[in-house]
Amino acid sequence: MKFSKQFQLYESEATQFIKSLKEANPKLEQGQREGRALLWDKTPIDLETLRSVDESRINQQAYVYQNKN
Numbered sequence: 001m002k003f004s005k006q007f008q009l010y011e012s013e014a015t016q017f018i019k020s021l022k023e024a025n026p027k028l029e030q031g032q033r034e035g036r037a038l039l040w041d042k043t044p045i046d047l048e049t050l051r052s053v054d055e056s057r058i059n060q061q062a063y064v065y066q067n068k069n
Contacts, residue, residue, distance in 0.1 A: 011019075022028055
C-alpha cells in the first residue's frame with residue numbers, strides 16, 4: 001500500500017520513541033537477541049533419547065492417594 005507524498009515522511013510517536021531509545025542505548029537490540037536465545041531458541045531434540053524417556057515412564061494410578069490393598 002502506497003501513501004501519498006504527504007504521508008511518506010510520517011512517523012508515529014511509537015516509532016519515534018523506539019528509534020530514540022535505540023540511539024540512546026545501542027546495545028539494546030543485542031540484549032534482546034540474547035534474551036530471546038536464552039528463552040526461546042532451544043537445541044534440537046534427540047529422538048532416540050526422547051523415545052527412551054517415553055518408554056521408561058511408569059504409569060501413575062488413577063487416584064494417587066489411595067493405597068493398593
